[in-house]
Amino acid sequence: MNALEMETILQQTPARRFEKVCAILDQNDNQPQRLIPILQAVQEEYRYLPEDVLTFVATGLDVPPARVFGVATFYSHFALKPKGKYCIRLCDGTACHVKRSIPILEAIYKRLGLSSKCNTTEDMLFTVETVACLGACGLAPVVVINEEIHGQVTPEAAVKMIDEIEEREKVSCT
Known part of the structure; x- marks a missing residue:
């Protein structure tokens, strides 16, 4: 993903931006105990975990955002900044x-x-x-x-x- 593609993602409307995340949540039955596989799938989609997406995941799972951010920052596999291809x-x-x-x-x-x-x-x-x-x-x-x-x-x-x-x-x- 180049800088132009990244900018395009960031400018998408919220509904469109979260469409893939909704599908990931649905595939995992919105189960909070599936947080790690959900974050893995989200990261595979975006190549990192955008802050607004983490907040959306927390809302979708009905868990505190601090829990989602805690998991995302605890495991070194997860990235909060964009990574290269x-x-x-x-x-x-x-x-x-x-x-x-x-x-x-x-x-x-x-x-x-x-x-x-x-x-x-x-x-x-x-x-x-x-x-x-x-x-x-x-x-x-x-x-x-x-x-x-x-x-x-x-x-x-x-x-x-x-x-x-x-x-x-x-x-x-x-």
Whole structure:
């Protein structure tokens, strides 16, 4: 999703904006105990959890908004800010750190023009995150792009992966 598409979503009328959320709530029978799967589905739809949508979910489930926001902020899987189409997660756990994950992060940031303060590209194609552990220590250093695991990554290999994704994206747009 690019910035224009994001702006379009934000400008939609409330009824249209919440149409998908209503369907998700209906699929889960508006059951408060289904909050986590509901939030997962909402995040899959929007690629993050917009504040107004969380409030709408709370109303639809008849639970306090604080409960919904509490769950959304407790689990690291949930995002309250928009993420790019490709989420690059770099492990910086002990094994990965010792095997030099930081130079990989620096190469990714440099290639994409990002930093720890601004971790999503303007075109909403990439988001870069570091995580404490991905549980694949034997493959250290590890990078996960969306759900695809890459082990024994070097800074050069990480940049090459980004180049390949950008090339595929150019081809799919033509």
